[in-house]
Amino acid sequence: MFLQLLANGLVAGSVIAIAAVGVSLVYEILRIVNFAHGDYLTFGAFVGVAANVRYGERMLVATIVAIVATALLALVLEFALWRPMRRRGAGFMSLFITSIGLALLLRHVLFLVAGAEPRSYAVDPFKVYVVGSVRLGGSQGAAIVVGAVAIVLVGLLLARTALGRKMRALADDRALASIAGVNVDRVVVYTWLLAGALAGLAGVLQGLVQASFTPNTGFQLLLPIFAAVVLGGIGSAYGALVGGLLLGVAMELSTWEELAGGVNPVYKPVVAFVLLIGVLLVRPQGLLGKERLL
Amino acid sequence: MTLLEVRGLTRSFGGVRAVDEASFDVAAGSITALIGPNGAGKSTLFNIVSGFLRAERGTVRFAGRAMQRRTPHRIARAGLVRTFQTPRALTKLSVLENVLLAAPHHPGERLGRVFATPRAVRSHEAAAEREARRLLELVRLDRHADEYAGTLSGGERKLLDFARVLMTEPRLILLDEPMAGVNPTLGGQLLEHILELREERGVAFLLIEHDLDLVMRASDTVVVMNEGRILTVGTPDEVRRDERVVDAYLGAQG
Numbered sequence: 001m002f003l004q005l006l007a008n009g010l011v012a013g014s015v016i017a018i019a020a021v022g023v024s025l026v027y028e029i030l031r032i033v034n035f036a037h038g039d040y041l042t043f044g045a046f047v048g049v050a051a052n053v054r055y056g057e058r059m060l061v062a063t064i065v066a067i068v069a070t071a072l073l074a075l076v077l078e079f080a081l082w083r084p085m086r087r088r089g090a091g092f093m094s095l096f097i098t099s100i101g102l103a104l105l106l107r108h109v110l111f112l113v114a115g116a117e118p119r120s121y122a123v124d125p126f127k128v129y130v131v132g133s134v135r136l137g138g139s140q141g142a143a144i145v146v147g148a149v150a151i152v153l154v155g156l157l158l159a160r161t162a163l164g165r166k167m168r169a170l171a172d173d174r175a176l177a178s179i180a181g182v183n184v185d186r187v188v189v190y191t192w193l194l195a196g197a198l199a200g201l202a203g204v205l206q207g208l209v210q211a212s213f214t215p216n217t218g219f220q221l222l223l224p225i226f227a228a229v230v231l232g233g234i235g236s237a238y239g240a241l242v243g244g245l246l247l248g249v250a251m252e253l254s255t256w257e258e259l260a261g262g263v264n265p266v267y268k269p270v271v272a273f274v275l276l277i278g279v280l281l282v283r284p285q286g287l288l289g290k291e292r293l294l
Numbered sequence: 295m296t297l298l299e300v301r302g303l304t305r306s307f308g309g310v311r312a313v314d315e316a317s318f319d320v321a322a323g324s325i326t327a328l329i330g331p332n333g334a335g336k337s338t339l340f341n342i343v344s345g346f347l348r349a350e351r352g353t354v355r356f357a358g359r360a361m362q363r364r365t366p367h368r369i370a371r372a373g374l375v376r377t378f379q380t381p382r383a384l385t386k387l388s389v390l391e392n393v394l395l396a397a398p399h400h401p402g403e404r405l406g407r408v409f410a411t412p413r414a415v416r417s418h419e420a421a422a423e424r425e426a427r428r429l430l431e432l433v434r435l436d437r438h439a440d441e442y443a444g445t446l447s448g449g450e451r452k453l454l455d456f457a458r459v460l461m462t463e464p465r466l467i468l469l470d471e472p473m474a475g476v477n478p479t480l481g482g483q484l485l486e487h488i489l490e491l492r493e494e495r496g497v498a499f500l501l502i503e504h505d506l507d508l509v510m511r512a513s514d515t516v517v518v519m520n521e522g523r524i525l526t527v528g529t530p531d532e533v534r535r536d537e538r539v540v541d542a543y544l545g546a547q548g
Contacts, residue, residue: 162394162419165387169395172384178366179344179376180396181462185365 003134005252011140011209013248014147017241019202019221020228021154022195024240027229028171029191031092032082035099037199038225039106042218044070044203046110049119059123059208067200074196077102078189103219110215118212121204125211139208150201151241154194158237163190171235224251224269227276233289242287247272297322297466297498298374303342303352312338314522316352320466320515323496325488327509330519331543336502337379339519340468344376345369357465371398375459376468379502381451385444389435390426392443392454396461397422429457433487449480456487467491469501473508485512510534518542 023037034040048066051057057065081102085095127138136144158164166187169177178184206221207213228247232239254271255262263271279287298320305313313335320326328336341347343354345366354361356374364372384392430436433453438446446454452472459467472488473481485508491497503509509516510530518525518533520542526533533539 162397162415165391165395168386168391169384172386173382175346175366176378176382176384177395179370179378180458181367181370181398182395183367 001258002253002256003132005256006249007134007136007140007144009249009252010147010245011136011143011248012252013245014143014151015202015205015209015244016221016224016228016248017244018147018150018198018205019225020232020240020244021151021237022198022202023225024229024232024235024237025167025171025191026195028235028237029167030082030086030095030188032095032099033092034195035096035222036103036106037195038218038220038222039103039110040070040074040196040199040218041203041206041221042110042213042215043073043106044200045207045213045217046114046119046203046215047200048204048207049121052121053119056122059121062121063201063204066204067197070200070203071193071196074192074199075189078192082192083185083188107215107219114215116214118214119207120212121208123208137209139205139211143205143209146201146205150198154198155238155241157194163187167191224272227272231276231279231286233286236286236288239286239288246287247275250275295322296320297324297357298343298500299353299355300339300343301353301355303339303349303354305338305342305347305349311522313342313349316519316522316524318517318524318527320498320500322465323492323498324514325492325499325501325512326515326517327513328500328502328517328519329504329506329509330525333521334519334542335522336519337470338522340376340470340502343369344374344468370462370464373463373465374468375462375464375466377455377459377470377472379470379474381448381455383443383446383451383454385442387443388440389430389443389446389454390423390439393426393429393457393461394419394422396458397426398461398463426457426461429460432460433457434483449476452476452480452484456484460491464497466498466500469499469503471502471504473503473505481508488512 019037019041023034026032026034026037044066047069048062051065052059052062081098085098123139125137129136129138129141158167166177166182169180169182170184170187174184203218206217210217224247228243229240231247232241232243251268251272253259254268255265296319300319301317303313303316304311316335316339328339330336338347342349343361345361345364349362352362356372359372361369361372361374384395387395427436427439430439433456435450435453435457438450443451443454472484476484488499489512492499513530515527516530516533517527518539525538525542526536528536
């Protein structure tokens with residue numbers, strides 16, 4: 001049972017982690033707390049379902065279509081919304097409120113276009129992999145594998161490539177990075193493309209593991225995503241990854257019966273936030289966040 | 295030969311002309327000092343030339359090309375590189391990465407090519423890393439190459455600034471009070487680097503500096519600013535004898 005819950009936790013955690021690293025990157029590099037990120041996820045899930053169900057594409061193809069479409073959505077919004085606002089000197093609060101408005105807009109456009117009824121991908125819900133004592137549905141298994149691959153790739157991109165170095169530099173000191181010759185606007189574009197692509201992927205995975213989803217799905221996931229970012233340490237992309245996985249696992253394990261009977265699954269999000277508060281009391285900077293020093 | 299040509303630069307803040315019709319030249323391979331009392335507009339002028347502020351009027355030409363509408367990174371890539379007054383470092387990058395960041399023309403910057411030609415990227419990276427390590431050796435920070443830049447002291451960050459600036463292969467370096475808050479040993483080392491670079495690579499320097507003794511010893515040309523305007527331009531000797539300069543300094547203090 002423990003292993004089964006651990007596996008379930010990794011499934012939930014992978015989705016949260018993939019989304020959270022995008023939120024974290026956007027916050028670090030653009031100083032935008034993107035309240036609309038959950039709705040980027042939903043957008044990806046719906047593009048995926050359109051490709052998969054309406055046009056009958058295989059799930060792999062549908063996922064790629066969703067990733068590309070969501071990355072493009074993020075890109076279009078950078079040029080249409082975020083960049084013009086930056087140029088006009090919009091402050092942190094204006095950007096935050098704008099993102100809330102954008103979240104509402106995206107969600108309700110999806111309601112208008114796609115309707116409120118739950119959607120599902122055309123996958124076999126009865127396909128089950130058995131690994132030892134753990135039983136995982138095909139979607140769950142895919143979520144763990146794809147999640148792990150995506151996490152490793154993002155980690156390598158940040159740590160090993162020149163682009164990753166530039167992203168970290170911009171997060172640190174934008175003016176200094178620019179006099180070192182870093183093209184700020186270009187790195188920002190890549191950041192949105194990456195965050196959008198990851199959101200599209202997370203959206204499809206969430207739609208798969210939840211079996212069905214509505215235009216509210218991404219928004220409902222937003223609080224755990226933000227919690228993962230804060231838990232891992234604001235301003236640390238690696239922290240967001242760790243925070244996401246940890247939250248997913250903690251939420252699932254909390255329902256374990258041998259753990260003082262386990263909590264009612266309804267209260268799983270409460271467990272996430274108790275964990276968050278507990279960690280922040282001990283480490284206010286989050287798990288991997290740096291203590292502020294001047 | 296004129297490397298930097300500033301003509302009629304004007305910029306106001308709330309009705310105060312911080313920089314007022316400023317015009318002067320910096321010759322290639324020269325050391326030019328920009329002096330003046332506090333509030334004379336030196337930092338504003340630096341910010342305009344380096345692309346951090348827009349001028350209301352006037353032009354900045356560098357190596358014959360107009361700079362005044364360019365973003366800071368394009369100005370830096372053109373070979374006109376500034377430093378900040380308080381030394382800043384990218385604290386979450388290693389010391390080596392701080393320098394590598396400034397390497398010109400990264401093929402790895404384009405996402406597609408990261409995957410398309412890994413070998414070309416890697417050999418470019420290797421060459422850049424060799425150059426970065428050489429520069430760190432030059433400023434005697436090579437022992438710290440793999441530490442986070444956040445662990446460096448203020449003085450060491452000044453040296454790191456220097457290495458990073460050199461990595462961009464500059465033709466003109468703008469130094470904002472390089473000697474401020476620097477102990478005499480480090481100050482001597484910095485001055486040595488400045489003179490050496492001018493000698494060996496023909497790099498020109500434009501520096502804001504309050505240590506007039508140093509200015510008079512090291513610079514070829516002195517530009518004096520006061521209340522946003524260029525008061526006079528001349529050799530250290532000419533400026534020293536100029537009574538208006540003395541008045542500006544005494545007036546500002548009185």
